[in-house]
Amino acid sequence: MTKTEMLKLNIGPQHPATHGVLRLLVELEGEIIKSCEPIIGYLHRGMEKIAENRSYIQYLPMVDRVDYLSGFFNSFGYCTAIEELLDIEPTQKANYIRIIMMEFNRITSHLMWLGSMLLDLGATSPLFYAFRERESILELFEEYCGQRMMFNAFTFGGVKFDLTKNWLNKAEKLIEKMPKYFDEYEAIITKNPIFMDRTLRIGIIKKEVALDYSITGANARASGIDLDFRINNKKSIYSEFKFNIPIKIEGDCYARYLVRFAEMRESLEIIKQAIEKYKQVKNEPIVNKKFNSVFLKIPNEQTTTYTEAPRGLYMCQVIADGTNKPYRIKHRTGSFSSIQLLQELVVGNTLANLMPIIGSLDFVLPEADR
Amino acid sequence: MIYDFLKTFAEGINIPSLIFESFWAVLMFAFLAAFMIIVVLFLVLFERKLLAAFTVRKGPNRVGLNGIFQTIADAIKLLIKEDISAYNTDKILFTLAPLIFFMPVMILFGLMPYTNLLYAVNIPLGVVAVMAVTAFSSLGLILAGWASNNKYSLLGGARAVIQSVSYEIPLVLSILSICVLAGSLNLKEIILAQSGGLFHWYVIPNILGFVIFYISTLAELNRNPFDLPEAENELIGGYNTEYSGMKFAMFFLAEYAQLFILSLLGVLLFCGGFQSPFGIYFGVGFFIQLEQLFWLFAKTFCLIFLAIWIRATLPRIRSDRLSVFCWKYVLPLALLNLLFISIYKFIMGG
Amino acid sequence: MNLTGYGILFIFVILSLLFAVAMLVTAYIVQPKYKREIKFQTYECGLNPNQSARIKFDVKCYIFAILFLLFDVETIFLFPWAVIYNKIGLFALLEGILFILVLGIGLFYAIKRKLLEWQ
Numbered sequence: 108m109t110k111t112e113m114l115k116l117n118i119g120p121q122h123p124a125t126h127g128v129l130r131l132l133v134e135l136e137g138e139i140i141k142s143c144e145p146i147i148g149y150l151h152r153g154m155e156k157i158a159e160n161r162s163y164i165q166y167l168p169m170v171d172r173v174d175y176l177s178g179f180f181n182s183f184g185y186c187t188a189i190e191e192l193l194d195i196e197p198t199q200k201a202n203y204i205r206i207i208m209m210e211f212n213r214i215t216s217h218l219m220w221l222g223s224m225l226l227d228l229g230a231t232s233p234l235f236y237a238f239r240e241r242e243s244i245l246e247l248f249e250e251y252c253g254q255r256m257m258f259n260a261f262t263f264g265g266v267k268f269d270l271t272k273n274w275l276n277k278a279e280k281l282i283e284k285m286p287k288y289f290d291e292y293e294a295i296i297t298k299n300p301i302f303m304d305r306t307l308r309i310g311i312i313k314k315e316v317a318l319d320y321s322i323t324g325a326n327a328r329a330s331g332i333d334l335d336f337r338i339n340n341k342k343s344i345y346s347e348f349k350f351n352i353p354i355k356i357e358g359d360c361y362a363r364y365l366v367r368f369a370e371m372r373e374s375l376e377i378i379k380q381a382i383e384k385y386k387q388v389k390n391e392p393i394v395n396k397k398f399n400s401v402f403l404k405i406p407n408e409q410t411t412t413y414t415e416a417p418r419g420l421y422m423c424q425v426i427a428d429g430t431n432k433p434y435r436i437k438h439r440t441g442s443f444s445s446i447q448l449l450q451e452l453v454v455g456n457t458l459a460n461l462m463p464i465i466g467s468l469d470f471v472l473p474e475a476d477r
Numbered sequence: 478m479i480y481d482f483l484k485t486f487a488e489g490i491n492i493p494s495l496i497f498e499s500f501w502a503v504l505m506f507a508f509l510a511a512f513m514i515i516v517v518l519f520l521v522l523f524e525r526k527l528l529a530a531f532t533v534r535k536g537p538n539r540v541g542l543n544g545i546f547q548t549i550a551d552a553i554k555l556l557i558k559e560d561i562s563a564y565n566t567d568k569i570l571f572t573l574a575p576l577i578f579f580m581p582v583m584i585l586f587g588l589m590p591y592t593n594l595l596y597a598v599n600i601p602l603g604v605v606a607v608m609a610v611t612a613f614s615s616l617g618l619i620l621a622g623w624a625s626n627n628k629y630s631l632l633g634g635a636r637a638v639i640q641s642v643s644y645e646i647p648l649v650l651s652i653l654s655i656c657v658l659a660g661s662l663n664l665k666e667i668i669l670a671q672s673g674g675l676f677h678w679y680v681i682p683n684i685l686g687f688v689i690f691y692i693s694t695l696a697e698l699n700r701n702p703f704d705l706p707e708a709e710n711e712l713i714g715g716y717n718t719e720y721s722g723m724k725f726a727m728f729f730l731a732e733y734a735q736l737f738i739l740s741l742l743g744v745l746l747f748c749g750g751f752q753s754p755f756g757i758y759f760g761v762g763f764f765i766q767l768e769q770l771f772w773l774f775a776k777t778f779c780l781i782f783l784a785i786w787i788r789a790t791l792p793r794i795r796s797d798r799l800s801v802f803c804w805k806y807v808l809p810l811a812l813l814n815l816l817f818i819s820i821y822k823f824i825m826g827g
Numbered sequence: 828m829n830l831t832g833y834g835i836l837f838i839f840v841i842l843s844l845l846f847a848v849a850m851l852v853t854a855y856i857v858q859p860k861y862k863r864e865i866k867f868q869t870y871e872c873g874l875n876p877n878q879s880a881r882i883k884f885d886v887k888c889y890i891f892a893i894l895f896l897l898f899d900v901e902t903i904f905l906f907p908w909a910v911i912y913n914k915i916g917l918f919a920l921l922e923g924i925l926f927i928l929v930l931g932i933g934l935f936y937a938i939k940r941k942l943l944e945w946q
Contacts, residue, residue, distance in 0.1 A: 112882040116628050121873040124710040130872070138632065138796060227710045229701060229793025235532035301702055301792050458632070459796040462711055502838040510846055557857050563869045565879065576847045583843035587836070598839060600832035605906060626881060627869050642895040649902045656909035718870055723854030727847065800891055805938055808898075812931050815905075816924060822912065823920045 113141060120149045124227045124462055127472030129446065135458065143453040143461075145446050150476040158436035163189060164400045166433070168259045170423075173438055174474035175256055176219055179205075179212040180416040181438070182261040184423035187342075189263045191410045192427055193398065201265035201393050202344045203385040207278070208260065210374040210381070211248070214285075215241045216417035217371050224364070224466030225296065228305055233296060240288050243281055250274055263403070265394030275382060282382075285375055293368070306360035310452050310464035313358060320448045324419030324441045326468060329366040330358035336415035347384075350377050360467035367469070404431050418442050418469055438477055442470035505597040509586045517733045518548045523778075524733075524785050531789035552726065560722035563626065570624035575720070575727035578617025581610040582734045589741055590665045592751050592769040603664040604656060607742060608649055611697065614735065615641035618699075618706060618716045621728070625719040633715025636796060637699070637706040643803040644696035644703075650811035651690040654818040655679055655746045664745055671749040674756030680747040682821055685814045687747045689807055691780075694739045696803070698732065701788035705796050740780040741773070748776050894937060901930055 114135040120128040128149035134141045154173055158166050170185040171178035183205055190197060197205070218241045222234035245255045252260035252268055260267050296302055312322065317330040327334055335352045337345040353369035355362035405427035414421040419441020428434035445468040452468075453461055487497040522537070522545065529536025537544035562571050588607055590596040600606060615637055622634015658679050659667040671678050680687050696703040707715035714720075717728050744750060751769035753759075760768045794802070869876050905926065912919045 114628055114631075114882065115878050117872050117874045117877070119872050122713065130874075135632075138635075225792060229704065229708060229710060230791060231528070232532045232789045235534060239533055295790065299792065301794055304798060305792065305795050457795070457797055458711060459705075459708075459793075498834070499838060502835045503842065505835075506839060506842045506846075556854055557859070559858050559860065559866075560854060561866050564867050565869070572851065576844070576851070579847045579850075580840075580843045583846060584836070584839050587839040587843075598832050598836045600836060606836070623881075625869075626879065628871065628876070631881075639891055642891050645895065646898045646902060649899070653902065653905055653909055656906065657912050660910060660913045662906065662910055713870070713872075722858055723851055726854075727850060804891070804894070804934070809931065809934060812927050812934070816927050819912065819920055819923045823917070826913070 118461070124465060125472075126223060126465070126470065129470075129472050129475075131449065131453075131461075133453070133458075133461075138458045140453050140456055140458060140461065143450050145449045147443075147446060147472065147475050150473045152473070152477065154477040155436055155438065158433050160432065162401075162431045163263070163403045163405065163433060166436070167262065168257070171257045171259055172473070173477055174416065174418065174421075174440065174442070174471055176216045176471055177212050177417045178256060178258050179209045179261065180414050180421055181423070182258065183209060184412050184414040184416075184421050185425070185436075186261045186263055187414075188410050188412045188423045188425040189403075189405070191342075191412065192405050192408055192425060193263065193403075195264050195395055195397060197265045198391050198393065198395050200269075200385065200388045200391040201395070203381050203388065204266045204270060204393065205261060206344060206348075206381045207270075207378055207385065208248075208251070208258075208266075210378045211244050211278075213374045213417045214371050215244050217367050217374075218244075220367060220417075220466075220469040221292065224463070224469070225302075227462040227466040228302065230296075230302075233292060236288070236292060236295075240285070247274065247278055247281065250277070262394060263398075263400055264396060265392070267394070269393050270385065275386070278378070279382060282375055282379055286372065289368070289372060297365075297368075303361065305460075306364060306463050306467065308357075309360045309456070309460050310467065311357070311359045312448065312452065314356075316448070316451065317358070320451075321444050322419065322441075322448060323444070324415070324417070325366045325370060326363060326419065326441075326445055328353065329355045329362040331356035336413045336420055340413050340415075342412075345377070348377050348380050350380075360463045363467040363469075402431060404429065405433075416441060418471060418474060419445065440474045440477070442472070442475040445470045446475050502597070506587065509597060510583065513583065513586050513734050514730075516737050517730050518552065520733045520737055520781065521548045521551070523781070524788075527782070527785050528789055531786070555726035555729075556723060558722040560724060563719055565626040566719065567624040567626070570620050571719075572724070574617050574621035574624055574716075575724045575731075576617075577620060578614050579727045579731040581613040582731045582738060584610050585738045585742075586734070588664070589738065589745065590668065590750065591773060592766045593665070593669075594766060595770075596665065599663070599665060601661075601663050604652060604662045604667070607664070608652065611648075611739070612641070612645055614731070615697075617728075617731075621716040621720070622706075625716070627719050629712045629714070629718045630716050633706045633708075633712045633718070636712075636799075637716060639796075639800050640696055640699070640703065640705060643800045644693040644807075647689050647803065647807045647811040648693035648697065650808075650815055651683075651686040651693065652746060654683055654686045654815050657815070657819050657822055658683065664750075668745055668750035668752065672752050672756070674752075675749075675754040677756075678747065678749045678754075683747065683814070683818055685810065686818065687743070689811050689814065690743060690747065691783075692807060694743060695784065695787070696799075698736055698739060698784075700736065700784055702791040702794045703799065704793060705799060708793055710793075736781060736784065737777065740777045740784070743780055744773065744776040897933070898930065901926075 116133050116135055117130060118133055119125040119130040125131065130146040130149065132144040132146060154169065157169065167185065170181045173181040218237040222237035225233040248258060249255050251270070251274060252258050312326065312330045314331050317327050317332055323334060331354065333354055337343055338352065350373045353366050353373065355366055407427060407429045409424065409426040411422060411424040420439065421441065422439035424437040425433055426435040448468065452464055456464070526536045537547035540546045540550045562568060585607060587597040588603060590599065618637035619634045622630045622637065655667060656662055659670040661667055661670070699706050707717060717725055720728060751773040753768065753772050758765045758768050908919065908923060
C-alpha cells in the first residue's frame with residue numbers, strides 16, 4: 108500500500124473566510140488538519156511607532172483605526188489613559204455619552220461577527236439581516252459625529268459632541284425595535300439543526316488553555332472564565348449600571364455564539380439605562396477642560412488602562428517622558444491572542460470545521476497586526 | 478403539426494425519410510438549445526432577484542428595466558473574457574472537463590417530454606437513460622478538480638466524488654419506486670399513468686420518496702446545503718477555482734440548466750408532469766399544448782423556488798456529515814420506502 | 828427506414844458535443860489574448876504554491892466507492908423487476924422484499940462496523 112502525502116495548503120492571505128489578511132499554513136491529510144500555523148503581519152501599519160512622532164492630540168484620530176469595527180473602545184482606552192496621566196476626571200455627562208456610544212459600537216461589532224460567521228458556514232441571509240440593523244446604528248453614529256467607522260468623537264476629558272433631543276428619540280426607537288430583530292435571528296439560526304451540528308462540540312477551548320493563551324472577552328466567558336473589564340475594573344464607569352454578564356462553560360463554538368448573542372441584548376439594557384441617566388444630568392459641560400490639549404505636555408509617568416472591547420481586553424499603555432509626544436504607546440488587543448490559539452484549536456479537525464472555529468473566535472486582523 | 482407539415486412536404490419532394498428524420502432531430506436540438514439558454518438566463522436572474530427579496534435587498538437593478546438584462550450582460554462579459562489556464566494544468570483534461578459537465582445536460586433536455594406531443598427523444602428506457610446521463614456529469618467535476626493543479630480544486634473534486642457516489646443510490650431508489658408504481662421506464666407513460674388530477678399524482682403515496690428524491694437532487698446539483706465541492710468560504714471556488722471565461726461560463730450554464738432539468742424530472746415523476754392538477758384541460762386543440770407547457774413550468778418553478786428558499790435559509794452541511802447522513806439515514810429510508818411502495822402497489826393494484 | 832428514439836438520442840449526443848465545442852471555439856475567437864507571465868500562476872490565496880497539487884491524496888471515499896459499486900449494481904437488477912412487477916404479482920413482491928432485505932442487511936453491517944465514519 109502506498110502512503111498518502113500531506114497537502115500543504117495556504118489558507119489566506121486572500122481567502123474569503125479569513126476576515127482580512129490572515130494566512131494559515133495548514134497541513135492536510137485528506138480533509139483532516141494535521142498542523143496549522145497562523146501567520147500575521149499582512150496588515151501591519153506601525154501604529155505604535157507612529158505614536159512616538161505625534162503629539163498626544165495628533166495621535167487621537169489614529170487610535171480609532173486600531174480595530175476598525177470598534178473604534179470607540181480604542182479611543183476610550185487611549186483617552187482614559189491620558190486622563191489618568193493628567194489627573195482629570197471626565198464629566199458625568201461625558202461618561203454617559205461614552206457608554207451609549209460604546210455599547211452601540213459593541214452591537215455593531217457583534218452584528219458584523221454574526222453575519223460573517225454565518226457566511227463562513229455558507230448561510231448568506233443572516234449577513235444581510237445583520238447589516239440591515241448595523242446600518243441603522245451606523246446612521247446614528249453618523250448623525251452624532253459625522254463618521255460611520257473612524258469616529259474620533261472622544262477627547263481628553265470628555266467627548267467632542269453633545270447628544271441632541273432628536274438623536275435620543277431615534278436611539279430610543281431603535282432600542283425598542285432591536286430585540287425583535289434579535290428574535291428574528293435566533294429563529295433562523297439558534298435552533299437550526301445544521302448550524303448546531305456544525306458548532307456544537309466543535310473547537311472546544313478548555314478553561315486552562317484559555318488562561319494559558321490569555322484569551323479574554325466573549326471567547327473566555329464562553330469557556331467559563333468570569334472576566335469582564337466592565338466590572339472587574341476599579342475605575343470602571345459602568346459601576347452604576349445593572350446588567351448581566353452571560354457565561355457558558357462549554358467553550359465550544361456554539362457557546363461562543365450564545366454568549367455573544369446574549370451580550371448584544373445586555374448592551375441594549377445598558378444603553379437604555381444610560382439614556383435615562385443622561386436625561387437626568389442637567390447643564391454640565393461635555394468636556395472637562397482645564398488644559399490646552401494642543402500643547403499638552405505630560406510629565407515623566409506611565410499608566411495602563413483596561414477596556415472591555417468586543418473582541419476581548421483592550422489594554423492601552425502610555426509612557427510619557429515630559430515632552431509633548433509619548434515615549435511609547437502599547438496596544439494589547441484580544442484578536443492577537445485569539446489568533447495564536449488557532450494552532451492548537453484546529454488540529455485534528457476537518458477543513459470544514461475550520462470555518463466555524465475561525466468565525467466564532469471573532470478576530471479582526473488590523474487589530475492583531477496594528 | 479409542424480412535424481406533419483414538414484413530413485408531407487419532404488415526401489412531396491422525395492427526400493428519404495432517414496434524412497428527414499435526422500434533419501428534424503437537428504431542428505429539435507437547435508430549438509432545445511435556444512430554449513436551454515433562455516431558461517438559464519432567466520433562472521439566474523430569477524434566483525438573484527429572489528435571493529435579494531429574501532435578504533431585503535434589491536438585487537440586480539441597473540441593466541435594463543429593473544435589471545432584466547443583467548444575465549445577458551453577464552453572459553456577454555463571460556464570452557469575451559480572456560480564458561486563462563495556469564501553469565502545469567493538464568491542458569486537454571482542463572478543456573475536456575467543462576465539455577463533459579455540459580454535454581449531459583443538453584442530452585437531458587432532449588430526453589424530457591414537455592407536452593404530450595412536444596418531445597425530442599422518446600425511448601422505452603427513458604428513466605434509465607436519464608439516470609445514466611445525470612451520473613455522467615459529476616465526472617466533469619472530478620476531472621476539473623484534478624486537471625487544475627490547484628489544491629483547492631483538488632479538494633473540491635474529492636468532495637464531488639464522495640457526494641456523487643453517496644447520493645446517486647437514494648436518487649435511483651426513489652426513482653425506482655416510481656417505476657414500480659407506473660410499471661414502466663418510459664417517462665411519457667409514467668406521466669400518463671398519473672392522469673386524473675392532483676390525487677392521482679405519485680407524490681401522494683410516495684411522499685417520502687419525493688423528499689428523498691429532492692434531497693438527492695440538491696446533492697447532485699451541488700446546491701445549498703450540499704454545495705461542498707464549490708464551498709466558496711472553505712475552498713474558494715472548489716473545482717472551478719482556476720476556470721475563467723467561457724469554460725467557467727459552461728460550468729455555470731450547466732449547473733443552472735441541471736437545476737432546471739432535475740426539477741423538471743421531479744415534476745415528471747412525482748407531480749404528474751404536464752398534466753393539469755384539476756384533471757381536465759381548459760383549452761381546446763392547440764391551446765391544450767400551451768396549457769400543458771404552462772402547468773409543467775409552473776410546477777417546475779415551484780420546485781426551483783423551494784431550492785432557492787432552502788439556499789437562503791440553511792448553512793452548509795459539514796463535509797464528513799454529508800456522506801454519513803446519506804448512508805445512515807437517507808439510504809435506509811429509501812430502501813424502506815421502496816418496500817412500502819411495492820407492498821402498496823401490490824395491495825392497491827396488483 | 829425510420830429513426831427510432833435511440834437514433835435521435837445518438838444525434839443528440841453528437842450535436843451536444845458539437846454545441847459545447849462550438850461555444851468554446853466562439854469564445855476562443857472572440858476573447859482577447861494578452862499573455863502575461865503573472866496571469867498563469869496557480870491561485871493559492873496570493874502566494875506561490877509550495878508544492879504540486881498532484882500528490883497521493885487521502886480522499887476518504889474508498890470505502891464509499893466500493894459500497895457505491897455494490898449498491899449501484901444491485902439497484903440495476905431492480906429495474907427489470909420494477910417494470911414487470913405488475914404482471915407477476917405475489918411472487919415479485921416476495922422476491923423484491925427478499926432482495927431489499929439483503930441490501931438492507933449489507934448496509935446495516937456496514938454501519939455497525941463503523942465503516943462510514945471518517946476518523
